[in-house]
Amino acid sequence: MPDRVRMPDRVDAVAFDVLETLLDLDPIAARLEDVGQPAEALGPFFMRFQRDAMALTLAGDFAEFTATARQALRTETRQALSEEQLAHVLEGFARVPAFPDAVPALRRLSEAGVGVGCLTVGDPDNTRSFLAGAGLAGYVDHVVTAEMAGVWKPAPGIYRHAAQVLGCDLGRMALVAVHAWDCHGAKRAGALAGWCSRLEGEPGDVFLPADVRGDDLVEVVEGLLAL
Incomplete structure (x- = not known):
């Protein structure tokens, strides 16, 4: 109870x-692997995304979902992904x-x-x-x-x-x-x-x-x- x-x-x-x-969100880990990133990157990426969104809110700005998630993913992967690869990972949010x-x-x-x-x-x-x-x-x-x-x-x-x-x-x-x-x-x-x-x-x-x-x-x- x-x-x-x-x-x-x-x-x-x-x-x-x-x-x-x-x-x-676990299936997004497979999309990270598709673009040459470790599946374990999902947790740090999602945490960075939430942190960045909260930081923008505290600063008085609005955090648009896709733009904030893309930037967090780009930073977490140390700028290693192309725009097409970033899009492939982020499209996973619509299919979980x-x-x-x-x-x-x-x-x-x-x-x-x-x-x-x-x-x-x-x-x-x-x-x-x-x-x-x-x-x-x-x-x-x-x-x-x-x-x-x-x-x-x-x-x-x-x-x-x-x-x-x-x-x-x-x-x-x-x-x-x-x-x-x-x-x-x-x-x-x-x-x-x-x-x-x-x-x-x-x-x-x-x-x-x-x-x-x-x-x-x-x-x-x-x-x-x-x-």
């Missing part, structure tokens, strides 16, 4: 992080599969009458495209992106914008993510949070505890529905 930290009001809507929470627990978790919320959204850093049209390709689009009511909000996670404004789009009070919207920093951002903004341990194992002591934690997305969802 998920570990519930406190008992707030009922959750009216749930916004899922997309990359690494709903969608598995869903994790096995994604569909049942979204279906459970939909059947319970809870609004479902995706809160992501990607382009809105591209996000809808790869949600459809992964079999998730039918369960998602709204796609909310950093581009639409004008700011990246974990800035408070993006969580507030998500609640507005989902049509609920911020305090009755829950963010679900495998990243403790994302859950921390949601909590600091005034939302609820459900953390899945699949990626990080433990959330760490420097972040605010999520309202619900579980080993997979279904466990997290069941915990949120029980609040």
Whole structure:
């Protein structure tokens, strides 16, 4: 059973992080190998991409997904890739599969009458495209992106914008993510949070505890529905 930290009001809507929470990025490692890079470069590349996007946000600028990801990949590979090779790797983001627990978790919320959204850093049209390709689009009511909000996670404004789009009070919207920093951002903004341990194992002591934690997305969802 998920570990519930406190008992707030009922959750009216749930916004899922997309990359690494709903969608598995591991196949992009094969694309890195296609262009002569080690599969292990995926982790450092994605971390650099997130760091650079957050840095641009903190500086007061907006980080466009493709441009920021391309620059991060170019830097991480020490300028070794051509534009065609960079494009080959980045095209993988539109084709990654869903994790096995994604569909049942979204279906459970939909059947319970809870609004479902995706809160992501990607382009809105591209996000809808790869949600459809992964079999998730039918369960998602709204796609909310950093581009639409004008700011990246974990800035408070993006969580507030998500609640507005989902049509609920911020305090009755829950963010679900495998990243403790994302859950921390949601909590600091005034939302609820459900953390899945699949990626990080433990959330760490420097972040605010999520309202619900579980080993997979279904466990997290069941915990949120029980609040």
